[in-house]
Amino acid sequence: MNPQLKGVEKIEGTHIFNLEASAKALRLNRFLHGLTIPHNRTLFKANPEAALDKADLSAQERRMVRELDWAALIRYGASFFCLEKLGRVKGVSNPEMVAGFRGESLEEFLKTRNVPGAR
């Protein structure tokens, strides 16, 4: 147990990206990180199933990526910063991903923000 994080488990709706999550989701995060390389993006856009095959993702991982199930991906252990790469490739903004984590639509989430146009 990391003493710096003692008590963090009491904070609801929060996922800590630690070494356990990192090990569990390493293959998935590697695939997401790989989207920073143009030829990987080209393949993923043209033939997503071939890209998922190449990354050797599990059926569960493929479903979450295919459906852009942001809440499930983050629960599974994906790093938000790797998910951002998928967001950029799919044209999904960060506020839309955050709405997904909260189980809200983008419109619902924007209503809770000070300047909904700033995105």
Add this chain to the structure above:
Amino acid sequence: MARIIGGIGTSHVPTIGAAYDRKKQSDPDWAPLFKGYEPVKAWLDGKKPDVLVFFYNDHATTFFFDHYPTFALGVSAEYPIADEGSGPRPVPPLKGHPALARHMADSLVNDEFDISVWQDLPIDHGVHSPLTMFWPPSPGWPGKIVPIEINVLQHPIPTPARCWKLGRAVRRALLSYPEDLKVVIVGTGGLSHQMNGERAGFNNEKWDMKFLDLIARDPKKLTAMRHADYIRLGGTEGAEEIMWLAMRGALSPRARKIHQNYYLPMTTAMAVALFEEPATGSESKDARS
């Protein structure tokens, strides 16, 4: 010897860089952000530093979890702008200062701060999203940078107190560099935000204001806090504030905060604070504290 003339704490939200690239200066949704950086830009234009030393975090762009460095110093002459999934930003490659960076590596390691060293790798928005607000290219960059990456992504991340000590060690490294250089220290990240779970979108304006006060007036209070405190008060990604502590640690106790701006339009509290060192004084004495 190199002189530290001031420091900047700033958020590094990617949309800050995107707002600059899309020329949103007069868009009412973005104008308060640009306005808040104007005094920082004017100060840098007047002081003309040679080098900006950046404490920043990578976002699983340059580095991946197969080997994620806790602290890593860039020693390149040039850093490409990283592709983060939609191609690199349309700004020139960043210019490094390899001679200073190599000296810093020597100094840090001999000071028992065994930092990783990297070169020939691109840099993501952790450095350049705020950089274009206060040191934009026209068409070349006004000066050089030395980047120091800090892991704030994968726990265990370095403690707040350790980041402060890194700042002190970087100060000693800079003050022992023989060439007369003017240096400004930058710490990026924060303030309150959370990018995961049902708590995503969490902000805490009251805590952000307290942080902006303490970072200037009583930073030791901030180094005594644990990550769990930062996460509770400022969200999981609010823990990025430890990079401001490295910046503050590299300044002298006499540095004064001369400007700050706070803007919370969407998911992340976007803040900037400018610190100025007194014009004269025995800086080497401060380096030992």
